[in-house]
Amino acid sequence: MRGVRVVVAPDSFGGTLSAPAAAAAIAEGWRRAVPDAVVDLVPLADGGTGFVDVLHAGLGGTLHEPQVTGPFGAPVTAPWLQVGQTAYVESAAACGLHHVPRAQRTPEVAGSVTTHGVGELLLRAVEAGCTEAVIGLGGSATTDGGAGMYAALGLGPLDAEGAPLPPGGRALGRAARLAEPPGSPLAGLRLVAASDVDNPLLGPHGAAAVFGPQKGADAATVEALDAALAHWADLLLREVRDEPAAGAAGGLGAALLALGARVESGAGLVRALLGLDQALDAVAAEGGVAITGEGSFDWQSLRGKLITAVASAAAERGVPCVVLAGQVAVGRREAAAAGVDAAYAVAEHAGGVEASMADPAGTLAALAEHVARRWGA
Incomplete structure (x- = not known):
């Protein structure tokens, strides 16, 4: 035929x-x-795992393969793509669920893994002279509201005594304020959050309730993480908790939105580029x-x-x-x-x-x- x-x-x-x-x-x-x-x-790809590989295959560019802080704090190799002055960053490369073996997806781990490596990738993009960073959101192991990313940028949460909080979303309930770096670490870098979901940060459709269980969170952990993220949202630079995609990648979307990122459909963006x-x-x-x-x-x-x-x-x-x-x-x-x-x-x-x-x-x-x-x- x-x-x-x-x-x-x-x-x-x-x-x-x-x-x-x-x-x-x-x-x-x-x-x-x-x-x-x-x-x-x-x-x-829609912003999750494979975002950088697919764009590299279709657009060419320079693939950088640095080691950054992984979800447990140990180094992982997290590729990012540079095409001209645009950086394409895959959050899952730094803190994806594939870095956490199934046997380790426990309530304790769900509340303690970090997005620190994502912040390190953004700093690499600035060092490379990029003026725009497109961050693919999806496939993360984390529910820390982007607090780890903020820590890498010098904006991390501090407790009432001014000490840095330990990694993970559970600790955010003790956050008193954000650190104040001497200058903006991402000055001149436009941020685009390429999201595969439109979930808000909190509530029954939020980061903890919807995505926490697949990362190892039980019902008690989901409740604790949602409360901690609500407290964290009060400290962010602007109100973003109900914005679409704020709950993406365990709340990493909210942290990016608070830094002025605009949201685009990850699938739509890749659809246009390729x-x-x-x-x-x-x-x-x-x-x-x-x-x-x-x-x-x-x-x-x-x-x-x-x-x-x-x-x-x-x-x-x-x-x-x-x-x-x-x-x-x-x-x-x-x-x-x-x-x-x-x-x-x-x-x-x-x-x-x-x-x-x-x-x-x-x-x-x-x-x-x-x-x-x-x-x-």
Whole structure:
């Protein structure tokens, strides 16, 4: 059968496949079913894990790989990208959940890990002469409200005696004021918070309640962190607690907003930088299909993450959008409302999560081959 033109534009699949690897696997499976299909690969990111890798692959630039303070305080290698005078910083590279083994995702750890390394990356950007820093938010292990980042910038929280607080969000309940550096450490640096979520800082939809449990927080820890973040919000340079994306990356969004950052959709920003719209224009002209995906297509996917960006861009052009995900937890009605025409789960096709995790690229390719027989003609 004669193949249609296809745009393959996935996010990374959790800790199993990077976005470029996922795109390659989907393309391989698609071409097995439809050898003459024209397949355009546009791997994407929404600000979380893989943000810098995807932009480096698409934009070029200089990739810096410094060691900075990781979530536990030990050094980690955290790449950042310089394109002209713009720095692209991935917060997850410095304090991402992938730095915390599952066995260590405990209530104690959830309340004590730090964003200090993110501040160090911003200082590196200033030293390199950058005038703008785009900070990808998502995939963090932290719920410290950006206090660790502030500490790296000389703005860290102090207790009533003027002593620096220990790292982590739990200690913020004892914060009395911010340190006062002799000058602005980020003078002349425009900040852009590229967020994959629109959650506020506090409450049932806030940083602690929504994202704390996946980082190891139990109910008591969530309550303690939410109270500590509320106290921290009182000390920030301006009121930001209810602004969209303030709760991103464990409240790192709030800290950036208080420094004057503007918020942009991480998925939308990457979509524009890497030419997704132009690729979809070509598909629309030929009556093709858009394929996107991520590790888990769930309710969080519908709150500003990459799948919704691809689906809305496809819908604008009348292009069908199909999701291939590790697991699918979104109903057909919710998916359709987001512009998704169909969603398929690798785990279901492979016969279970364990089988899909044993060979993530192979099982994703196999699913893509199966889907291509339905959508590729």
